[in-house]
Amino acid sequence: MIRPSDLMRPEVLAQPAYAVAESAGMIKLDAMENPYAWPGELRMAWLEALSGVELNRYPDAGARAVTAAIRAVHQVPEEAGCLLGNGSDELIQILISAVQASGRPVLSPIPTFVMYEVLARAAGVPFVGVPLTTDFDLDGPALLRALDEHRPALVFLAYPNNPTGRLYDPGLVAEVVAANPGLTVIDEAYAPFSSNSFLSQAGGASGLMVMRTMSKLGLAGLRLGYLAATPEWIDALDRLRLPYNINALTQRSVSFALDHAAVLDEQAHTLREQRARVSAVLASLPGVRRVIPSDANFILFEVARGRGHPVFEFLRASGILIKDVGRAGGVLTDHLRVTVGTPEENSAFLAALTEALRS
Numbered sequence: 465m466i467r468p469s470d471l472m473r474p475e476v477l478a479q480p481a482y483a484v485a486e487s488a489g490m491i492k493l494d495a496m497e498n499p500y501a502w503p504g505e506l507r508m509a510w511l512e513a514l515s516g517v518e519l520n521r522y523p524d525a526g527a528r529a530v531t532a533a534i535r536a537v538h539q540v541p542e543e544a545g546c547l548l549g550n551g552s553d554e555l556i557q558i559l560i561s562a563v564q565a566s567g568r569p570v571l572s573p574i575p576t577f578v579m580y581e582v583l584a585r586a587a588g589v590p591f592v593g594v595p596l597t598t599d600f601d602l603d604g605p606a607l608l609r610a611l612d613e614h615r616p617a618l619v620f621l622a623y624p625n626n627p628t629g630r631l632y633d634p635g636l637v638a639e640v641v642a643a644n645p646g647l648t649v650i651d652e653a654y655a656p657f658s659s660n661s662f663l664s665q666a667g668g669a670s671g672l673m674v675m676r677t678m679s680k681l682g683l684a685g686l687r688l689g690y691l692a693a694t695p696e697w698i699d700a701l702d703r704l705r706l707p708y709n710i711n712a713l714t715q716r717s718v719s720f721a722l723d724h725a726a727v728l729d730e731q732a733h734t735l736r737e738q739r740a741r742v743s744a745v746l747a748s749l750p751g752v753r754r755v756i757p758s759d760a761n762f763i764l765f766e767v768a769r770g771r772g773h774p775v776f777e778f779l780r781a782s783g784i785l786i787k788d789v790g791r792a793g794g795v796l797t798d799h800l801r802v803t804v805g806t807p808e809e810n811s812a813f814l815a816a817l818t819e820a821l822r823s
């Protein structure tokens with residue numbers, strides 16, 4: 465019988481499938497989800513809107529209504545084209561497959577969102593990681609050298625970055641965009657929580673592309689991301705998109721959510737306030753070595769040498785799931801990432817953490 469190893473590349477088989485921690489019954493602060501549900505009457509109105517969707521028909525292939533709503537509510541520049549993906553993960557995959565045959569690598573500062581490297585590897589495209597500085601900003605000189613040496617087809621800059629939460633110096637981002645011989649994609653997955661954005665430049669003369677997602681805003685279950693870029697690039701990338709990639713329930717639900725954008729904006733506002741509160745308490749705890757300033761809905765912090773994993777396990781045993789990002793070692797050793805939750809969830813996290821650091 466033919467086996468996967470007869471036909472698939474060893475580096476793909478060596479890569480474990482994307483793992484999601486078991487979280488039933490726990491306070492879930494590991495995946496940058498918005499913890500808030502919609503108010504009851506809004507939920508009823510949403511169900512009413514969904515009841516009009518014809519499930520026997522294919523969805524609108526061009527997803528026109530939801531694209532128009534996104535463009536209007538998020539102020540996508542007039543001159544930019546807009547491509548929707550089944551999550552921004554799918555857009556990353558489309559971008560990588562578009563440049564696959566060029567023989568040129570994908571490049572990103574590291575540590576960053578793992579899917580850039582995972583999807584490059586899956587496509588057989590080399591990945592070049594350029595280490596960030598010790599305080600997790602772009603290393604300008606190293607990046608410029610790497611652009612010159614590797615001539616990447618694609619550069620991904622998560623802005624703010626995951627798992628650090630940091631916004632890179634915008635001047636350095638502009639330098640990278642100018643010096644990059646390939647495409648620069650600014651991944652603004654955390655835009656609802658960020659103090660800066662490049663969206664107004666998407667589709668313009670600099671050539672930069674901006675990618676966003678509805679996931680972190682509070683619609684992770686729907687799977688919708690978008691890419692804003694020049695119409696020429698959007699038209700080219702659209703040839704690689706699977707037909708009907710955005711299902712009918714997602715199209716209708718996102719349109720509905722954007723009609724009520726104030727509700728999600730208000731939730732994001734509360735989460736930003738909670739981020740300030742949690743960051744301040746974290747910084748005051750004796751066992752916390754540093755707290756990385758965050759522009760996202762999560763906070764990266766470092767505990768004493770060798771304490772990262774035990775603290776994570778203590779929290780898990782207390783019913784609180786965060787992310788042990790230090791597990792892989794390297795510069796993130798003993799760093800933990802906590803998603804900002806409701807005030808009650810955050811209080812429970814801080815109380816358990818205080819206890820964990822004492823034990």
Ligand SMILES: *Cc1c(COP(=O)(O)O)cnc(C)c1O
Nearest residue numbers: 551552553577622626653677679
């Ligand atoms: C979560 C995340 C994404 C993925 O978003 P989906 O739209 O849910 O696929 C993309 N980029 C970064 C940096 C993220 O943290």
